[in-house]
Amino acid sequence: MKYLMVLVIVLVGLWFWRNNRRAALRERQSRHATARPDASPAQAATEMVACAVCSVHLPRPDALPGHRGIYCSDAHRRQAEG
Template structure:
């Protein structure tokens, strides 16, 4: 019985503490709406002529026969087509 009484006193004390504490500048106000993401222009994607992997055009290696994802694929594909 003592345990229940102590538990009840602690719950009431916690409830009073939560309701009486000072509200800071960030609390108690309505939350700010999320900021819209900065719109980005879509990237042009190209496929590697050797393996077909799509990658941004700015990261692709350009060869005689098209775009490649790495120097090894450019060398293998252009060497095989000679």
């Protein structure tokens, strides 16, 4: 009988612990969701482009334009354009 009581107490404790964790997670998610619309311009999405030689994706401002495409480095631009 005493083992049954210990088991019930442990299960009730686990139930309270899980509910508190879920509530905290929901609160964190709601705070995060409300913070997203106020994102700074530095976090704005940038367009990603692929290198014509190696197909690596990189932000457009970091890419090097060439006559035959967009490249990730000057070496790839020289390799593709001769």
